[in-house]
Amino acid sequence: MIYLKKANPEDLEREWLFVREMPEDENGLSNTWPNVSRVDFESKALPSMLRFAEGRSLPEGYVPETFFFLWKDDEIVGQFRLRHYLCESLRVGAGHIGYIIAKPFRRQGLGTEGLRLTLEEAHRMVPEEEIYLRVNRNNPASLHVMLCNGGRIVSQDEGHYYVRIANPGKGRYPSVTEAREILAEAEQCNPGPWGNHSRTAAHCAERIAIRCGMCPDKAYVLGLLHDIGRKFGKRHLGHISDGYSYMMRLNYPDAARICLTHSFNEMRIEGYAGNFDTTEDETALIRAKLNEVVPDDYDLLIQLCDAISGAEGVMDIIERMSDVKRRYGAYDQGKWNRNLELKALFENRMHMDVYEAVEKDRFHT
Ligand SMILES: [Fe+2]
Missing domain, CATH: 3.40.630.30 (Gcn5-related N-acetyltransferase (GNAT))
Incomplete structure (x- = not known):
């Protein structure tokens, strides 16, 4: 194998x-x-x-x-x-x-x-x-490997061929403009503070991504759409399967994935902070998809941003988690600790305090 x-x-x-x-x-x-x-x-x-x-x-x-x-x-x-x-x-x-x-x-x-x-x-x-590759002109075997994988030669110089391969991964989430339209339309279906919470998360994700070598547009869009399942009404765990299915219908699998992963920073359904109000099929879908996913930087980033984003602006992570705990009556301790770990992880990467990076005191929705 x-x-x-x-x-x-x-x-x-x-x-x-x-x-x-x-x-x-x-x-x-x-x-x-x-x-x-x-x-x-x-x-x-x-x-x-x-x-x-x-x-x-x-x-x-x-x-x-x-x-x-x-x-x-x-x-x-x-x-x-x-x-x-x-x-x-x-x-x-x-x-x-x-x-x-x-x-x-x-x-x-x-x-x-x-x-x-x-x-x-x-x-x-x-x-x-596009994925960029370069190969020495005296290495036809490696050029062959690239061409077999859909590569096309776009230029050459004395020593090299320059090859590019289409990146279908790009486009697995909507553009910034389209994501804003999707969110605005969803808010009309189910108005509430979740819309501005999503805008704060998008802002935070973009600011952190810029400092971590991640794509700021992708981070922004995923932040904007992580709670898009709320379009379909006031549900708890249900907003996750609603969001996942909605984004998959629009053919945006990266956005669908974020609808799923943002609520499970330990990648287990038991850690969800809220009511389990899903049907058996929806629960099975969430469990199955969670099993398939190995979290990447964007999953981790939106999990963190979700934990610092309020409807008016950026919140202190402890305040925000305490607020969720107050509203739902409980907050999984593992999830709580993991959020603090995520904060430390991105701060290490940025060499900067997260609140400073996301302009906590200056940003308002
Ligand atoms: Fe959220």
Whole structure:
């Protein structure tokens, strides 16, 4: 079986053996750790990969990058790296994705399959309309891999071809203008403070995204639509399945996903702060979809923004959670703690107090 797995401490032994054997530079993909010792891999190389994936402590001018290994059964056969978005040097240079297949495994279609799997990840993460790639002119095998995955050559220079692949992930949520219209129309169906709460969440998500290397438009739209299920009436848990189904009907799966994940920062239905007023089918839908999702940065971001957004503006996270607790009579302790963790997580990434980032004292809906 061929599959992609993020670099992780559990697979340390095999990851080390693979990275140790990778050349320092081959066809433009550099390896900072050729011949790395087991001790250095564990204490330096792997932690640096994990930091890069989270966008923590990046060197000046770098963007977040996730390191994947391509596995064939229980053996690592390649490495794929995904840069989360483009900066100017990547736009005219290496692009979003770099990869290498180990020599003994070349010419077996593994590069094509590995790139296909990496593109699936890219569709969820990359905000640009196309995935950018670059390949050396003297590497026809790798060019073939890109073309097999829908790539087209858009330019070339002495040493390289520049290839782009459409990103269908872009467009899995509406534009800012359309999202505003969807929210305004929904408010007419069920007026209430939830509309302005959503606008505050959108504002917060946008401000934090800008400082975390995430796409500000995507963050804004997802913040605006996370509670869109409220269009269909005053429901508690029901607003989640209503929102999910509504966004799926409009063919916006990323927005649908946020309708689902924003209320479950521990990814379990039991942590919901409110009444369980869903039908059996709706509950089953929520459970099934929650099981499928591995939370990404946007899920985490909207969970945090939901916890600091009031109808008039930004709220202190403790005040807002206490307010929900007062209204519903209880607040799951795990969910409470997790919200504080999320606040710390994004503050670490921004190197900034979250209230300062979202202009708590200045922003009003
Ligand atoms: Fe909300």
